[in-house]
Amino acid sequence: MVSWLLGTGIMLIHLLGVMSAIMALMSSRTSQGAIAWIISLLTFPYVALPAYWFFGRPRFYGYVMARGERDNVLRRVLARYQESSLPYLVPFSNSDTQAVEQLAMMPLTRGNSAELLIDGDATFNSLFDGIDEAEHYLLLQFFIVRDDALGRRLQQHLLDAVHRGVRVYFLYDEIGSRKLNERYLRELVAEGVEVSPFRSSRGFKHRFQLNFRNHRKVAVVDGKRGWLGGFNVGVEYLGQDPRHGPWRDTHLVLEGPSVLGLQEAFWEDWHWATGEVASLNWRAGSHPKIDQNVVIVPSGPADKQDTASLLIQQLIHSATHRLWVTSPYFVPDQGVQDALRLAAMRGIDVRVMIPERPDHLLVFLSAFAFLADMLKAGVKIYRYQPGFLHQKVILIDNDAATVGTVNLDNRSFRLNFEITAYIPDTIFAAEVHTMLVKDFNDCRRITIDEIQQRPLWKKVVSRAAYLMSPVQ
Template sequence: MTSSLVGVMVALFYLLGLVSVVMALMSSRTSQGAVAWIISLLTFPYVAVPAYWLFGRPRFYGYVSARGARDSVLRQALSGYRAQIMPHLAKPGSTEIQAVEQLAMMPLTRGNQADLLIDGKATFSSLFAGLDSAQKYILVQFFIVRDDALGQRLKKHLFKAVERGVQVHFLYDEIGSHALSEAYLAELNAAGVSVSPFRSSRGLRHRFQINFRNHRKVTVVDGQKGWVGGLNVGVEYLGQSKRHGAWRDTHLALEGPSVLGLQEAFWEDWHWATGEVLELDWQPCVAKTADHPVVIVPSGPADQQDTASLLVQNLIYSAKERLWLTSPYFVPDQGVQDALRLAAMRGVDVRVMMPERPDHLLVYWSALAFLPDMLRGGVKIYRYLPGFLHQKVILIDSDAASIGTVNLDNRSFRLNFEITAFLPCTHFAADVDAMLRRDFHQCREVSLDELRGQPLWKKVISRAAYLTSPIQ
């Protein structure tokens, strides 16, 4: 290679570095992320430029949301559904709930039944019974699907549905389900199931969107029954993993008009993945045995705002007496950290439940960097002891709760497509209260002295890990 060619390549790298610096400056969602990328791009362009184009893109481009686009084919199809749901709208009752509706771009509906599903056995017993009741169609979406005993059970239920003449659409994240065998997918296709990966990096135009994930776990049956929450499809979610042992998770079963919110989120994701506009039933069906108010909050990197982070901050600021949160990955952005400390300072009982056993070491080490500040601000930190804690639950006072797929970290806030069910309902909050009290009885409380007493090498590693949080 001639020296002139080397010079051209070096100049090209620095030119791309400068272009990337401008992009990072103008589009990064956080100042910390912008500063980190700019320093890296100017100092180590040979490494940082490829990394930025793979991991630094702040938005997921090309995704058309029926809730946000003005003239999309989805929006036109959606107009009829939104008219039909008008009689089932619930009054927000507070400005905090109005803010949730604005973030969701979906309404709070009444006439719903919401049932807590605690851990894998209850979740998949309910979900598989729901699949067996399907008469028209099934929508299935998971971040992780494994070709193991549980994955085989799911496949058999889907096969039975197809045999009954039910249409089945199966959507999975290609990164989360990277280990899913081709044979499994081929069998689904051969049986008549419509199968698609989410395809975050679809086509040449979107080829650099590989750092985004579709982390949603949604199942819908006939537009009348729905499931959402923390569980994926794998035997570890049943507590059958030698690595993780007991697995603590929470899912939610819904009936009523709110199910159409889950359906709408799947509908948009399917349109992105395949280009198809599914013909579904949008007639709201009111639950017969309960009247829970529910709003479904989809969020993701295609949103104009940081929906998930703003949702969490809104719930924190609305708390007057109590705020209990659970998250397997707790590395929230500065806005959420500040909101938690301020809530504790104004007398709110703020508790954060985290796993004792990590399954993501980088996130685990990152949390150690800022937990002392949390404790000094009055936030109580608990470590769940019996096994791995994976549930994503927030309890606000005795009035409201949320269950969904959002972890309290930057990936869920800004890089993943997520979905949350928010229920401003005292009866449902009481069920969540009882569930979390049992969980807290199986935790140990973390002390400030414990964190202060860590050796220097641990503190250095945790600070270094925390610097990577914008792309974790």
């Protein structure tokens, strides 16, 4: 009897493995990911089955995008916001910008101010000043929040705002901030801060969505000023962690109608997390002195298409003489790899800046599997030397730049909720150019010999890590 039950159980596991492999074949968003899951499910179903059901979901279900859904409360509120933005729409954008607008499902607006914030002190001084000036409400969202010296400073600024009568909404990713202790959160709640984790697996129906993350870093004050970029909340982001050393990152502060795009992304995330529709200011207003064009591009696994990957490909294809990219995690999908190589073959100055020091070993090793092909095509690869590089910035010619949260890897392209500001403005592009010239001067350039002369065992490990990259 025992042997019969054991045999039946083994047959059932293998049958489920075959059925799950068929599901992976039909639903995986990349061929590489489908192959990785199919091989695992057919050869090691005892381990691969639970991993697939908890981490192999191709889409994020249950999330309502107000930009794309009709006949719901969020959509009706946004109709009023979109009407107030009409005076600030840019009517004659070129085809490259139109493609970005289509991906974003948000408009390009004029009348904005976009200010670079280079490294931690500038970023958090600007953010804390903005929090202290809030009159009505604050929206705060981070992937990682730590209960350390910087986290405590943030907490105190939020508590001071609540004591002034400001409504504060605080959203954090459940996995990214898993080490944040309950005491920190209880202290916020006790004083009146609205606090919620972003749980990708909310409810029984969506219990198999554990591999998704909300990687956005967004702050909005009164619907008038907003921040986004690479910084989370922790002392390492100020360069105070010896393991990482100096921390190189870039953030952005916006004023003008584009801030409502940041607000909308937060608003949708808050609705998913809490089921509530926060009452916010949706009246657009322009900056009184600066007139820059900006479009906010939210992206994530709830999108009907791979918004982040398509955005990067569009930026690459739009370049005519320069494309400079910085990313701490560089394992792009095949479409982005091909676009980068083709751009270099067209004679474009394609540069990619990545860290010298690994932060995530698997991602670090994966890059060695394809860097040789990049270098042979003429793509220039640089490794940042002084500390850990974490900024996510792209410069296109002398005309446009992006700052945001998207890394060039599968997790950012297909598994994370991300957000990017696309700024087609020559003055802003010149500021980004100046910043990146200094960064490239702090890099060393990788050679083809460095890649090809690695020991065989390192090449094998890199290929194995690369095959796993779609399921990271």
